[in-house]
Amino acid sequence: MITAGRLIVNCLAANGVDRVYCVPGESYLPIFDALYGNAIDTVVAHHESSAGFMALADSRITGRVSAAFVSRGPGATNASIAVHSADQDGVPFLLFIGQVPRKNLRRRSFQEIDYGKMFGDIAKWVVEISDSSRIPEVMARAIQIATAPTPGPVVIVMPEDMLEDMVPPTEIRPVVRVASAVNAQAVADAAALLRAAKKPLVIAGGELCTDEGRAALAAVAEAWQLPVAASFRRHDLFDGTDRKFIGDLGIQHTPRQMEAIRESDVVLAVGTRLGDLTTQGYTFPESPFPERKLIHVLADAKVIGLDFRPDVAASCDAAAFLRALAAASPEVQPGREGWIDWLRTERLAIAAWQTQTAPDGVVFGNVVVEVVKRLARDAIVTLDAGLSAAMFYKHFPVRAPQKLVASITGVMGMGVPGAVSIAMRCPGRQVVCAVGDGSFLMTGNELALAVERRLPVRFILASNKSYGSIRLNQEREYPGHNVGTDLAVPEFAALAEAFGARGFVIRSDADIAPMLDAAFAVDGPSLVEVKTSLSSILPKG
Numbered sequence: 001m002i003t004a005g006r007l008i009v010n011c012l013a014a015n016g017v018d019r020v021y022c023v024p025g026e027s028y029l030p031i032f033d034a035l036y037g038n039a040i041d042t043v044v045a046h047h048e049s050s051a052g053f054m055a056l057a058d059s060r061i062t063g064r065v066s067a068a069f070v071s072r073g074p075g076a077t078n079a080s081i082a083v084h085s086a087d088q089d090g091v092p093f094l095l096f097i098g099q100v101p102r103k104n105l106r107r108r109s110f111q112e113i114d115y116g117k118m119f120g121d122i123a124k125w126v127v128e129i130s131d132s133s134r135i136p137e138v139m140a141r142a143i144q145i146a147t148a149p150t151p152g153p154v155v156i157v158m159p160e161d162m163l164e165d166m167v168p169p170t171e172i173r174p175v176v177r178v179a180s181a182v183n184a185q186a187v188a189d190a191a192a193l194l195r196a197a198k199k200p201l202v203i204a205g206g207e208l209c210t211d212e213g214r215a216a217l218a219a220v221a222e223a224w225q226l227p228v229a230a231s232f233r234r235h236d237l238f239d240g241t242d243r244k245f246i247g248d249l250g251i252q253h254t255p256r257q258m259e260a261i262r263e264s265d266v267v268l269a270v271g272t273r274l275g276d277l278t279t280q281g282y283t284f285p286e287s288p289f290p291e292r293k294l295i296h297v298l299a300d301a302k303v304i305g306l307d308f309r310p311d312v313a314a315s316c317d318a319a320a321f322l323r324a325l326a327a328a329s330p331e332v333q334p335g336r337e338g339w340i341d342w343l344r345t346e347r348l349a350i351a352a353w354q355t356q357t358a359p360d361g362v363v364f365g366n367v368v369v370e371v372v373k374r375l376a377r378d379a380i381v382t383l384d385a386g387l388s389a390a391m392f393y394k395h396f397p398v399r400a401p402q403k404l405v406a407s408i409t410g411v412m413g414m415g416v417p418g419a420v421s422i423a424m425r426c427p428g429r430q431v432v433c434a435v436g437d438g439s440f441l442m443t444g445n446e447l448a449l450a451v452e453r454r455l456p457v458r459f460i461l462a463s464n465k466s467y468g469s470i471r472l473n474q475e476r477e478y479p480g481h482n483v484g485t486d487l488a489v490p491e492f493a494a495l496a497e498a499f500g501a502r503g504f505v506i507r508s509d510a511d512i513a514p515m516l517d518a519a520f521a522v523d524g525p526s527l528v529e530v531k532t533s534l535s536s537i538l539p540k541g
């Protein structure tokens with residue numbers, strides 16, 4: 001016989017989980033006992049939000065389910081941010097929470113929360129394991145639900161006394177991936193619409209965030225000569241230097257660019273849930289009845305048709321559909337070159353950068369273009385929230401195998417922990433993290449982990465002493481009334497040194513190249529603090 005805690009860990013191992021993220025709590029000690037001497041790598045975070053963010057970033061790289069363990073009450077509330085992000089980003093994530101002993105349940109006992117109520121709106125499933133004999137079944141169900149389209153978070157609650165139950169050492173079999181067939185009629189109908197299209201456009205989403213998804217997207221765009229937009233913040237789905245790529249659909253458009261995009265007569269939305277930001281508040285395509293032909297392909301059938309009535313709809317693996325479509329006798333209407341060039345010109349107008357100066361610090365865009373020049377062909381860049389991220393979305397043309405990892409939901413705090421877990425997952429690959437001062441001060445303490453594991457991550461920190469993105473909106477809406485957006489900050493390079501990393505400071509444009517070169521050459525983690533201009537990002541005049 002083995003403990004219930006050990007059986008839970010065995011279930012994870014059998015399903016390919018080789019690393020777990022945690023902040024310890026006395027409420028789940030038998031789990032640690034099972035992890036002791038185990039091949040699973042236990043990563044100890046400095047805050048439960050970071051443990052969750054690290055797991056999410058790990059999943060984004062591996063495509064597999066990830067797991068974090070936290071304690072009840074305070075630990076669970078700290079971790080809730082990652083559950084919300086996993087839900088919005090569609091990431092398969094298991095959050096394990098220690099719970100009060102079964103005899104104390106529903107008595108409002110010490111640090112008790114009813115997690116079904118707490119996570120009811122943001123998790124795909126919340127389960128409290130009160131009967132340890134059901135662990136194999138509950139774990140299989142949890143992983144199946146977390147990984148099924150659209151992937152998302154499952155919360156598993158473990159009463160502490162249950163973890164000590166002795167149970168048989170059941171041999172665990174991993175969950176299976178459900179195959180979904182591509183419907184030949186839907187492919188033929190989509191092909192017919194594309195053959196007649198004068199101004200087609202692809203909107204590609206997160207379901208294509210795999211090597212095979214990217215390859216299928218590239219193949220269909222080439223075969224049919226289709227311009228491609230990524231859904232909100234999914235820039236790394238398509239070669240950013242390809243003339244058919246027009247960036248993401250989201251919040252950074254010029255009116256001229258949106259005018260061009262709205263000219264499209266057939267939209268192939270593939271692997272995307274067509275959320276509010278991608279669809280410009282449900283106006284492109286128009287909800288509920290689009291003013292153009294809509295082909296919607298998504299594994300998650302529950303989403304199709306809710307907001308937009310498609311002309312062709314298919315619920316299947318997005319990459320498989322695209323492979324079939326690429327082979328469905330493509331024909332391209334005359335004038336396609338001009339359509340692609342028009343869209344590309346508007347994209348390049350946004351992506352262009354000219355060196356700027358400002359009286360109150362370095363203009364961050366000047367640094368971004370120099371960072372991009374130093375990125376390796378297989379670099380992985382993690383972004384946090386804020387204006388520093390916005391500059392990378394505009395000015396970093398990602399090309400596979402390069403990757404861009406950021407929370408689609410715009411949460412602050414994922415950049416640093418995400419970079420740390422990705423560096424652990426991908427030794428030998430260059431990992432760069434861009435982060436604002438506000439976001440760094442939320443979870444930047446994971447620098448300690450980067451130092452402990454000697455991870456050569458490059459942290460590029462834009463310090464404008466402000467919650468800059470909010471300040472920008474505040475200035476627009478309430479000019480001069482600046483309350484709540486100034487930020488007290490430390491000397492970040494010195495802070496990095498105190499953690500045991502190397503710290504560098506960019507105070508002027510002349511520092512940019514030498515400081516980046518020095519930081520990129522460090523054997524171990526390095527942080528570049530950029531004394532960033534705030535005035536340059538505020539509304540002019």
Ligand SMILES: Cc1ncc(C[n+]2csc(CCOP(=O)(O)OP(=O)(O)O)c2C)c(N)n1
Pocket residue numbers: 385386387388389410411412413435436437438439440462464466467468469470
């Ligand atoms: C956890 C969380 N809290 C608050 C927000 C709202 N918010 C979005 S961006 C932002 C400011 C980010 O500041 P900073 O990291 O310094 O970047 P900057 O915008 O100055 O470049 C805030 C407060 C959020 N997205 N996530």
